[in-house]
Amino acid sequence: MGNSYTAPNLDEPGYHFNGELKLVKNVTGEHFKFTNQRDYEVLGEAVTEDIYNRLEEIGLRKMKITESKPSFFFANPELIQKDAHKILVLIHGNGAVRAGQWSRKLILHSSLEEGSQLPFIKMANDQGYGVIVTNGNQELQRMSPEDHASTVWEKLITGSCCDHVIIIAHSYGGQVTMNLARCFPGDFLHRVKAVYLADSVHYGMTGIPLLDQRLCSISLNYVTSDRDCDTPIEFEDGIKSISSGTTSHEWTSWYSLPSIFGNIRTLGKSFLDNILHLLCI
Numbered sequence: 001m002g003n004s005y006t007a008p009n010l011d012e013p014g015y016h017f018n019g020e021l022k023l024v025k026n027v028t029g030e031h032f033k034f035t036n037q038r039d040y041e042v043l044g045e046a047v048t049e050d051i052y053n054r055l056e057e058i059g060l061r062k063m064k065i066t067e068s069k070p071s072f073f074f075a076n077p078e079l080i081q082k083d084a085h086k087i088l089v090l091i092h093g094n095g096a097v098r099a100g101q102w103s104r105k106l107i108l109h110s111s112l113e114e115g116s117q118l119p120f121i122k123m124a125n126d127q128g129y130g131v132i133v134t135n136g137n138q139e140l141q142r143m144s145p146e147d148h149a150s151t152v153w154e155k156l157i158t159g160s161c162c163d164h165v166i167i168i169a170h171s172y173g174g175q176v177t178m179n180l181a182r183c184f185p186g187d188f189l190h191r192v193k194a195v196y197l198a199d200s201v202h203y204g205m206t207g208i209p210l211l212d213q214r215l216c217s218i219s220l221n222y223v224t225s226d227r228d229c230d231t232p233i234e235f236e237d238g239i240k241s242i243s244s245g246t247t248s249h250e251w252t253s254w255y256s257l258p259s260i261f262g263n264i265r266t267l268g269k270s271f272l273d274n275i276l277h278l279l280c281i
Contacts, residue, residue, distance in 0.1 A: 008046040015043065017050070021112040032108050044096055044104055051100040051107075051116055055133060058121065065151050071139040073152050074099055076130040082160040084130030086268070089157075090117050091134050091149060093171025093201075099135035102170050102198075103250035114254045120168060123261050127268055129166070132156060136176060145172065146179040153180055157187065166264060167195045170253045174200025174221070181215060182206045188214060193267055195219040196260045198244065198252040205238055212238055220263075222256035224249055230259050 010016050014026050023032045034040055052074075056062060060074040078084045096104045106115025113119055121131050134152055136145030143151075157165060165187070169177045174197045181188045188211060200221050205212040215238070222244035223233055229245030242259075244252040 007049040008042060010043075010046045010050055013039065013043045013046055015046070017112050022110070023047070023108055023112070040108075043108070047104070047107055048098045048101070051098070051112075051118075054118060055100050055121070058118070059125070060121070060131065060133060063155075065143070065148065065155075069139065069142060071135065071143055071148060072099075073135045073148075074133040075156060076125070079130040079132060079156050079160075082156070082162075084160065084162050086127075086129045086164045087132065087157060087160075087162050087166070088120075088124040088129040088264075089132045089134070089153075089165065089167045090120060091167065091169035091173035091176050092117070092136065093173050094137060094145065096137070098138055099133045102253040105250055106254070114251075119257065120253075123257075124264070127261075127264060129264075130162075134176075145176050149176045149180055150183050153184060153187075157191070158184070163191045164267075165192045166267070167192065168198070168253075168260060169195070169200065170198040171249065172201050173197070174202035178202045178204075178206055178215075181211055182208070185211050193218060194263065196256070196263070197221040197239070198256055199223050199249050200239075202237075202239075215239065222252055222259070224252060229255060 015023055015032065016026055018024050024030060055074045060076055061080060062072050062074055063080065065071040076084065079087065092101055100117050101107060101115065102117060103115045117133060124131050132152060134149050136148040167177055177195060185208060195215065195218055197219065205215065219239045221239050221241045223241045224247050225233055225243035226247050227243040229243055231243040233241040233243055235241035245255040246252060
């Protein structure tokens with residue numbers, strides 16, 4: 001009989017998230033301190049499971065990529081039913097992070113609020129967006145982050161009624177986004193309204209002139225900088241770079257959140273204005 005895997009919970013390593021969403025010891029209330037790599041990995045797995053549970057608590061559903069593969073992601077129910085009129089796709093970077101996380105380091109050492117995708121999801125839902133939370137690092141031996149995102153895209157966005165899609169991606173998530181654009185050029189030319197990158201690692205554009213022109217017109221890359229957030233920064237590729245307001249790579253998603261959602265609110269108003277205009281015709 002095969003061994004079944006039981007996901008760890010935070011009680012096992014003796015931690016919990018307090019009222020300020022900081023990771024502390026159950027007994028003493030002390031903040032997390034690194035002791036050794038083994039305990040760090042166990043705690044990281046427990047945090048991952050805790051975040052998975054929190055995603056479901058705020059209304060997202062866990063969905064398998066395919067019946068034959070164990071990889072999964074999360075999405076709002078209206079996306080699963082293909083009824084969402086506005087979609088936000090969240091794409092994390094590479095490494096230890098999983099669905100719902102931007103930076104494990106920030107989650108463990110700072111707070112769940114600052115290192116996770118939870119505030120992004122809540123703000124997006126409040127603005128009427130159905131959210132897709134990718135999980136590209138979960139089964140790397142079976143599926144690359146690029147293939148994971150492409151499969152999720154085809155499963156939920158291709159064939160849906162939605163023509164208003166926004167992407168937020170951190171670090172290597174920028175490369176995953178470029179691959180999505182190559183795989184679904186029609187969607188990026190017509191349905192994707194904005195791409196917000198946080199210190200992206202995307203190794204150039206798609207190489208398709210019309211598509212690259214479109215990406216340059218709808219994308220912003222919030223890069224590390226000691227300048228105030230939104231300050232223009234010199235850039236080499238075609239995507240406009242602006243300061244995230246921090247010099248730390250792992251903090252760029254959190255620091256750029258207010259600016260990103262200010263832009264999303266503006267896009268949402270334009271979307272609503274277009275709907276009202278069509279209804280009046």
